[in-house]
Amino acid sequence: MNVTNPYAQAGWAGSNGTTPLPSLFGALPFPSQPPESSIHRFKFTSFNPDILNCVLYGPQSHAYFRVLNNTPSQNFTMFQNREGKSIAVIEWRQSPGAVVEIRDIIRKQLVSSWLPLSSDRTYRFMKARDRTFVWVPQNQYVGLYTYGTTNPELYAKLSRTEGCVTLEISSVAIQIGLFECCVVAVVLLQSGRSID
Template sequence: MFESFSIGWAGQRHSSALWDNNGFEPSTLGALPYWQPPPPTNLITFYITSYNPADILNCTVIGPDQERYLHVVTDPHNPMYTLFQKIQASGGSRSCALVEWQRQPLVEIRDVMSKYPIRDWLHLNSDERARSMQFQNARYTWAPQDRYINMHSAGSNPVFLARISRGHGTITLDLTNQAIQLGLLDACIIATVVMQCGRNID
Protein backbone atom coordinates (compact mmCIF):
# COMPACT_ATOMS: atom_id res chain seq x y z
CA MET A 1 0.00 0.00 0.00
CA PHE A 2 1.52 3.27 -1.08
CA GLU A 3 1.16 6.61 0.65
CA SER A 4 0.47 10.01 -0.83
CA PHE A 5 3.60 12.11 -1.00
CA SER A 6 4.84 15.38 -2.42
CA ILE A 7 7.09 15.08 -5.44
CA GLY A 8 8.66 18.44 -4.76
CA TRP A 9 8.04 19.86 -8.20
CA ALA A 10 7.55 23.40 -6.96
CA GLY A 11 7.57 23.16 -3.21
CA GLN A 12 4.42 22.91 -1.15
CA ARG A 13 2.34 25.21 -3.30
CA HIS A 14 1.94 22.70 -6.17
CA SER A 15 2.02 19.30 -4.47
CA SER A 16 -1.73 18.94 -3.96
CA ALA A 17 -2.53 20.03 -7.51
CA LEU A 18 -0.33 17.35 -9.04
CA TRP A 19 -1.69 14.38 -7.18
CA ASP A 20 -5.07 12.78 -6.65
CA ASN A 21 -6.47 9.22 -6.68
CA ASN A 22 -5.08 8.46 -3.20
CA GLY A 23 -2.06 10.63 -3.78
CA PHE A 24 -1.00 9.40 -7.21
CA GLU A 25 -1.19 11.24 -10.44
CA PRO A 26 -3.67 9.99 -13.04
CA SER A 27 -2.41 8.77 -16.39
CA THR A 28 -2.50 12.19 -18.06
CA LEU A 29 1.25 11.92 -18.56
CA GLY A 30 0.57 9.43 -21.33
CA ALA A 31 -0.40 12.36 -23.54
CA LEU A 32 2.88 14.15 -22.85
CA PRO A 33 6.16 13.56 -24.68
CA TYR A 34 7.78 11.72 -21.77
CA TRP A 35 9.11 8.25 -22.25
CA GLN A 36 7.44 5.46 -20.26
CA PRO A 37 9.84 2.65 -19.33
CA PRO A 38 8.99 -1.03 -19.63
CA PRO A 39 8.78 -2.94 -16.35
CA PRO A 40 12.38 -2.83 -15.10
CA THR A 41 14.25 -5.90 -13.94
CA ASN A 42 17.38 -6.48 -11.88
CA LEU A 43 17.06 -3.19 -10.02
CA ILE A 44 19.33 -2.31 -7.10
CA THR A 45 17.19 -1.09 -4.22
CA PHE A 46 17.96 1.45 -1.51
CA TYR A 47 15.55 2.24 1.33
CA ILE A 48 15.35 5.66 2.94
CA THR A 49 14.04 4.94 6.39
CA SER A 50 14.48 5.38 10.17
CA TYR A 51 13.26 8.96 10.12
CA ASN A 52 14.21 10.85 13.26
CA PRO A 53 11.80 12.24 14.20
CA ALA A 54 9.49 11.36 11.30
CA ASP A 55 11.62 13.59 9.07
CA ILE A 56 13.46 12.56 5.92
CA LEU A 57 16.10 15.21 6.69
CA ASN A 58 17.21 12.91 9.53
CA CYS A 59 17.23 9.36 8.23
CA THR A 60 19.26 6.33 7.20
CA VAL A 61 19.73 4.95 3.71
CA ILE A 62 19.88 1.14 3.60
CA GLY A 63 21.39 -0.61 0.59
CA PRO A 64 21.55 -4.20 -0.68
CA ASP A 65 21.92 -6.94 1.95
CA GLN A 66 20.48 -4.51 4.53
CA GLU A 67 23.80 -2.68 4.76
CA ARG A 68 23.64 0.89 6.04
CA TYR A 69 24.94 3.08 3.23
CA LEU A 70 24.43 6.67 4.29
CA HIS A 71 23.07 8.91 7.05
CA VAL A 72 21.18 12.12 6.39
CA VAL A 73 21.69 14.47 9.35
CA THR A 74 20.14 17.85 10.13
CA ASP A 75 21.17 19.28 13.50
CA PRO A 76 18.04 20.66 15.21
CA HIS A 77 20.25 23.40 16.68
CA ASN A 78 21.54 24.32 13.21
CA PRO A 79 18.70 23.39 10.82
CA MET A 80 20.11 25.46 7.95
CA TYR A 81 22.45 22.59 7.03
CA THR A 82 21.74 18.98 6.03
CA LEU A 83 24.73 16.64 5.82
CA PHE A 84 24.90 13.43 3.80
CA GLN A 85 27.38 11.14 5.55
CA LYS A 86 28.55 7.97 3.83
CA ILE A 87 29.11 5.10 6.26
CA GLN A 88 32.60 3.61 6.15
CA ALA A 89 33.52 -0.06 6.57
CA SER A 90 35.36 0.90 9.76
CA GLY A 91 32.10 2.09 11.27
CA GLY A 92 32.82 5.79 10.93
CA SER A 93 31.33 8.16 8.39
CA ARG A 94 32.52 10.70 5.83
CA SER A 95 30.50 13.65 4.60
CA CYS A 96 29.82 13.37 0.88
CA ALA A 97 27.28 16.16 0.32
CA LEU A 98 25.78 19.22 1.93
CA VAL A 99 22.53 21.14 1.47
CA GLU A 100 22.31 24.72 2.72
CA TRP A 101 18.71 25.77 3.35
CA GLN A 102 18.98 29.41 2.39
CA ARG A 103 16.24 31.46 0.72
CA GLN A 104 17.55 29.85 -2.45
CA PRO A 105 18.86 26.46 -1.23
CA LEU A 106 22.28 25.26 -2.35
CA VAL A 107 23.67 21.75 -2.82
CA GLU A 108 27.28 20.59 -2.89
CA ILE A 109 28.52 17.08 -3.70
CA ARG A 110 32.04 16.44 -2.51
CA ASP A 111 34.68 16.08 -5.26
CA VAL A 112 31.92 16.22 -7.89
CA MET A 113 29.93 19.45 -7.76
CA SER A 114 30.66 22.73 -5.99
CA LYS A 115 27.86 24.72 -4.35
CA TYR A 116 25.03 25.12 -6.81
CA PRO A 117 21.44 26.38 -6.52
CA ILE A 118 19.08 23.42 -6.16
CA ARG A 119 16.50 25.13 -8.36
CA ASP A 120 19.05 25.01 -11.19
CA TRP A 121 20.36 21.52 -10.40
CA LEU A 122 16.79 20.14 -10.31
CA HIS A 123 15.21 22.57 -12.72
CA LEU A 124 11.42 22.59 -12.81
CA ASN A 125 10.26 22.37 -16.42
CA SER A 126 7.94 25.06 -17.73
CA ASP A 127 4.91 22.74 -17.62
CA GLU A 128 5.71 21.85 -13.98
CA ARG A 129 5.37 18.15 -14.79
CA ALA A 130 9.03 17.13 -14.60
CA ARG A 131 12.43 18.19 -13.32
CA SER A 132 15.65 18.22 -15.32
CA MET A 133 18.78 17.23 -13.37
CA GLN A 134 22.25 18.26 -14.48
CA PHE A 135 25.05 15.97 -13.31
CA GLN A 136 28.59 15.60 -14.63
CA ASN A 137 27.88 17.25 -18.00
CA ALA A 138 24.79 15.10 -18.63
CA ARG A 139 21.10 15.84 -18.26
CA TYR A 140 18.44 13.57 -16.79
CA THR A 141 14.69 13.89 -16.30
CA TRP A 142 12.59 13.04 -13.24
CA ALA A 143 8.89 12.65 -14.06
CA PRO A 144 5.93 11.02 -12.24
CA GLN A 145 4.30 7.97 -13.78
CA ASP A 146 1.67 5.93 -11.94
CA ARG A 147 3.08 5.16 -8.48
CA TYR A 148 6.63 6.16 -9.26
CA ILE A 149 8.81 9.11 -10.06
CA ASN A 150 11.01 7.82 -12.88
CA MET A 151 14.40 9.12 -13.91
CA HIS A 152 15.72 8.63 -17.42
CA SER A 153 18.43 10.09 -19.58
CA ALA A 154 17.49 13.09 -21.69
CA GLY A 155 17.66 13.13 -25.46
CA SER A 156 16.05 11.40 -28.40
CA ASN A 157 16.69 7.88 -27.04
CA PRO A 158 15.99 8.11 -23.30
CA VAL A 159 17.09 5.26 -21.06
CA PHE A 160 15.33 4.37 -17.79
CA LEU A 161 17.80 4.67 -14.89
CA ALA A 162 15.98 5.00 -11.55
CA ARG A 163 12.63 5.36 -9.82
CA ILE A 164 11.28 6.58 -6.50
CA SER A 165 8.29 5.12 -4.67
CA ARG A 166 6.92 5.41 -1.17
CA GLY A 167 5.35 3.02 1.30
CA HIS A 168 4.49 3.37 4.97
CA GLY A 169 7.46 5.03 6.66
CA THR A 170 9.92 4.23 3.86
CA ILE A 171 10.90 5.79 0.55
CA THR A 172 12.38 3.35 -1.96
CA LEU A 173 14.94 4.28 -4.59
CA ASP A 174 15.52 1.66 -7.30
CA LEU A 175 18.46 2.05 -9.69
CA THR A 176 19.62 0.14 -12.72
CA ASN A 177 23.15 -1.20 -13.01
CA GLN A 178 23.78 1.44 -15.66
CA ALA A 179 22.86 4.21 -13.21
CA ILE A 180 25.36 2.82 -10.70
CA GLN A 181 28.05 2.59 -13.38
CA LEU A 182 27.41 6.20 -14.37
CA GLY A 183 28.10 7.26 -10.77
CA LEU A 184 24.53 8.43 -10.19
CA LEU A 185 23.85 6.70 -6.87
CA ASP A 186 24.71 9.54 -4.50
CA ALA A 187 23.15 12.17 -6.77
CA CYS A 188 19.92 10.15 -6.92
CA ILE A 189 19.81 9.76 -3.14
CA ILE A 190 20.36 13.49 -2.64
CA ALA A 191 17.77 14.37 -5.28
CA THR A 192 15.26 11.99 -3.67
CA VAL A 193 15.72 13.51 -0.22
CA VAL A 194 15.55 17.07 -1.54
CA MET A 195 12.42 16.42 -3.61
CA GLN A 196 10.68 14.54 -0.76
CA CYS A 197 11.57 16.76 2.20
CA GLY A 198 8.59 19.09 1.77
CA ARG A 199 10.66 22.28 1.56
CA ASN A 200 10.43 24.75 -1.28
CA ILE A 201 13.44 24.18 -3.53
CA ASP A 202 12.48 26.68 -6.23
Protein backbone atom coordinates in the same frame (compact mmCIF):
# COMPACT_ATOMS: atom_id res chain seq x y z
CA MET B 1 19.60 -39.58 -35.38
CA ASN B 2 18.26 -36.18 -36.32
CA VAL B 3 18.68 -35.66 -40.06
CA THR B 4 17.45 -32.05 -40.07
CA ASN B 5 20.09 -30.75 -37.65
CA PRO B 6 23.69 -31.09 -38.85
CA TYR B 7 24.98 -30.33 -35.32
CA ALA B 8 23.10 -33.31 -33.95
CA GLN B 9 24.53 -35.54 -36.71
CA ALA B 10 28.03 -34.52 -35.64
CA GLY B 11 27.20 -35.40 -32.03
CA TRP B 12 27.37 -31.84 -30.68
CA ALA B 13 25.23 -31.04 -27.68
CA GLY B 14 22.94 -28.07 -27.71
CA SER B 15 20.98 -29.10 -30.75
CA ASN B 16 17.76 -28.50 -28.80
CA GLY B 17 18.66 -24.90 -27.87
CA THR B 18 19.43 -25.54 -24.20
CA THR B 19 23.21 -25.27 -24.56
CA PRO B 20 24.89 -22.80 -26.91
CA LEU B 21 26.20 -24.31 -30.09
CA PRO B 22 29.96 -24.13 -30.62
CA SER B 23 31.34 -21.19 -32.52
CA LEU B 24 31.89 -21.48 -36.23
CA PHE B 25 35.66 -21.86 -36.01
CA GLY B 26 35.96 -23.58 -32.61
CA ALA B 27 38.44 -21.11 -31.11
CA LEU B 28 36.08 -18.13 -31.07
CA PRO B 29 33.56 -17.76 -28.26
CA PHE B 30 29.91 -18.16 -29.12
CA PRO B 31 28.17 -14.77 -29.16
CA SER B 32 25.71 -14.24 -26.32
CA GLN B 33 23.22 -11.57 -25.34
CA PRO B 34 24.65 -8.93 -22.99
CA PRO B 35 23.22 -9.25 -19.49
CA GLU B 36 20.35 -6.90 -18.72
CA SER B 37 21.02 -4.09 -16.30
CA SER B 38 20.30 -5.24 -12.79
CA ILE B 39 18.32 -3.11 -10.38
CA HIS B 40 19.58 -2.23 -6.90
CA ARG B 41 17.04 -1.32 -4.20
CA PHE B 42 17.78 1.18 -1.43
CA LYS B 43 15.43 2.24 1.35
CA PHE B 44 15.37 5.51 3.29
CA THR B 45 14.07 4.50 6.73
CA SER B 46 14.40 5.36 10.43
CA PHE B 47 12.84 8.78 9.84
CA ASN B 48 13.39 11.09 12.80
CA PRO B 49 10.91 12.68 12.18
CA ASP B 50 11.26 12.79 8.36
CA ILE B 51 13.62 12.00 5.47
CA LEU B 52 15.95 14.84 6.56
CA ASN B 53 17.02 12.59 9.45
CA CYS B 54 17.19 9.01 8.25
CA VAL B 55 19.37 6.08 7.22
CA LEU B 56 19.73 4.72 3.69
CA TYR B 57 19.87 0.92 3.64
CA GLY B 58 20.85 -1.09 0.59
CA PRO B 59 21.24 -4.74 -0.39
CA GLN B 60 21.71 -7.15 2.54
CA SER B 61 20.39 -4.38 4.83
CA HIS B 62 23.75 -2.58 4.88
CA ALA B 63 23.63 1.09 5.88
CA TYR B 64 25.04 3.17 3.03
CA PHE B 65 24.41 6.75 4.13
CA ARG B 66 23.11 8.74 7.07
CA VAL B 67 21.12 11.87 6.39
CA LEU B 68 21.45 14.30 9.30
CA ASN B 69 19.52 17.49 9.82
CA ASN B 70 20.23 17.69 13.56
CA THR B 71 23.51 19.52 13.05
CA PRO B 72 24.24 22.54 15.29
CA SER B 73 22.38 24.71 12.78
CA GLN B 74 19.05 23.39 11.47
CA ASN B 75 19.83 25.17 8.20
CA PHE B 76 22.00 22.29 6.94
CA THR B 77 21.31 18.68 5.97
CA MET B 78 24.45 16.51 5.80
CA PHE B 79 24.96 13.21 3.99
CA GLN B 80 27.56 10.91 5.55
CA ASN B 81 28.94 7.66 4.16
CA ARG B 82 29.63 4.51 6.21
CA GLU B 83 32.91 5.94 7.47
CA GLY B 84 31.18 9.10 8.73
CA LYS B 85 32.67 11.31 6.01
CA SER B 86 30.50 14.05 4.56
CA ILE B 87 29.71 13.42 0.89
CA ALA B 88 27.02 16.07 0.33
CA VAL B 89 25.30 19.00 2.00
CA ILE B 90 22.09 20.94 1.50
CA GLU B 91 21.91 24.47 2.89
CA TRP B 92 18.32 25.57 3.45
CA ARG B 93 18.05 29.27 2.63
CA GLN B 94 14.96 31.47 2.37
CA SER B 95 16.34 33.56 -0.46
CA PRO B 96 17.47 32.95 -3.13
CA GLY B 97 16.71 29.28 -2.30
CA ALA B 98 18.29 26.03 -1.13
CA VAL B 99 21.92 25.30 -2.08
CA VAL B 100 23.38 21.85 -2.76
CA GLU B 101 26.89 20.44 -3.08
CA ILE B 102 27.97 16.84 -3.74
CA ARG B 103 31.66 16.25 -3.14
CA ASP B 104 33.63 15.80 -6.39
CA ILE B 105 30.42 15.65 -8.46
CA ILE B 106 28.25 18.78 -8.10
CA ARG B 107 29.82 22.10 -7.24
CA LYS B 108 28.00 24.32 -4.75
CA GLN B 109 24.96 25.79 -6.49
CA LEU B 110 21.28 26.60 -6.10
CA VAL B 111 19.03 23.55 -6.15
CA SER B 112 16.90 25.42 -8.69
CA SER B 113 19.94 25.36 -11.03
CA TRP B 114 20.75 21.71 -10.42
CA LEU B 115 17.14 20.41 -10.44
CA PRO B 116 15.30 23.05 -12.46
CA LEU B 117 11.59 22.70 -13.15
CA SER B 118 10.44 22.30 -16.75
CA SER B 119 8.61 25.29 -18.24
CA ASP B 120 5.27 23.47 -17.83
CA ARG B 121 6.22 22.53 -14.23
CA THR B 122 5.54 18.81 -14.78
CA TYR B 123 9.07 17.38 -14.38
CA ARG B 124 12.57 18.34 -13.23
CA PHE B 125 15.88 18.24 -15.03
CA MET B 126 18.98 16.93 -13.26
CA LYS B 127 22.45 17.82 -14.47
CA ALA B 128 25.18 15.36 -13.49
CA ARG B 129 28.36 13.88 -14.94
CA ASP B 130 28.17 16.23 -17.96
CA ARG B 131 24.75 14.86 -18.92
CA THR B 132 21.14 15.92 -18.46
CA PHE B 133 18.45 13.64 -17.06
CA VAL B 134 14.81 14.18 -16.13
CA TRP B 135 12.78 13.20 -13.05
CA VAL B 136 9.27 12.50 -14.38
CA PRO B 137 6.28 11.65 -12.15
CA GLN B 138 4.46 8.47 -13.19
CA ASN B 139 1.43 6.79 -11.57
CA GLN B 140 3.18 5.01 -8.67
CA TYR B 141 6.70 6.45 -8.84
CA VAL B 142 8.96 9.23 -10.10
CA GLY B 143 11.37 7.98 -12.76
CA LEU B 144 14.81 9.27 -13.72
CA TYR B 145 15.23 9.09 -17.49
CA THR B 146 17.86 9.99 -20.03
CA TYR B 147 17.08 13.27 -21.77
CA GLY B 148 17.38 14.25 -25.42
CA THR B 149 17.17 10.72 -26.80
CA THR B 150 14.47 9.20 -28.99
CA ASN B 151 14.10 6.24 -26.61
CA PRO B 152 14.53 7.53 -23.04
CA GLU B 153 16.13 4.96 -20.74
CA LEU B 154 14.86 4.55 -17.18
CA TYR B 155 17.81 4.80 -14.77
CA ALA B 156 16.09 5.06 -11.40
CA LYS B 157 12.72 5.03 -9.64
CA LEU B 158 11.61 6.85 -6.51
CA SER B 159 8.54 5.57 -4.68
CA ARG B 160 7.02 6.18 -1.26
CA THR B 161 5.14 3.92 1.11
CA GLU B 162 4.16 4.42 4.75
CA GLY B 163 7.34 5.23 6.67
CA CYS B 164 9.72 4.41 3.81
CA VAL B 165 11.06 5.94 0.60
CA THR B 166 12.54 3.53 -1.93
CA LEU B 167 15.16 4.27 -4.57
CA GLU B 168 15.58 1.63 -7.26
CA ILE B 169 18.60 2.35 -9.42
CA SER B 170 20.08 0.46 -12.34
CA SER B 171 23.63 -0.84 -12.32
CA VAL B 172 24.23 1.29 -15.43
CA ALA B 173 23.31 4.45 -13.49
CA ILE B 174 25.63 3.42 -10.66
CA GLN B 175 28.47 2.69 -13.11
CA ILE B 176 28.25 6.16 -14.65
CA GLY B 177 28.33 7.75 -11.19
CA LEU B 178 24.73 8.77 -10.55
CA PHE B 179 24.22 7.03 -7.18
CA GLU B 180 25.08 9.96 -4.89
CA CYS B 181 23.21 12.40 -7.14
CA CYS B 182 20.08 10.24 -6.99
CA VAL B 183 20.30 9.91 -3.20
CA VAL B 184 20.52 13.68 -2.74
CA ALA B 185 17.80 14.34 -5.33
CA VAL B 186 15.44 11.90 -3.59
CA VAL B 187 15.93 13.68 -0.26
CA LEU B 188 15.31 17.07 -1.88
CA LEU B 189 12.22 15.85 -3.74
CA GLN B 190 10.79 14.18 -0.63
CA SER B 191 11.79 16.84 1.92
CA GLY B 192 8.50 18.70 1.85
CA ARG B 193 10.47 21.95 1.75
CA SER B 194 10.65 24.58 -0.94
CA ILE B 195 13.69 23.74 -3.08
CA ASP B 196 13.34 26.50 -5.64
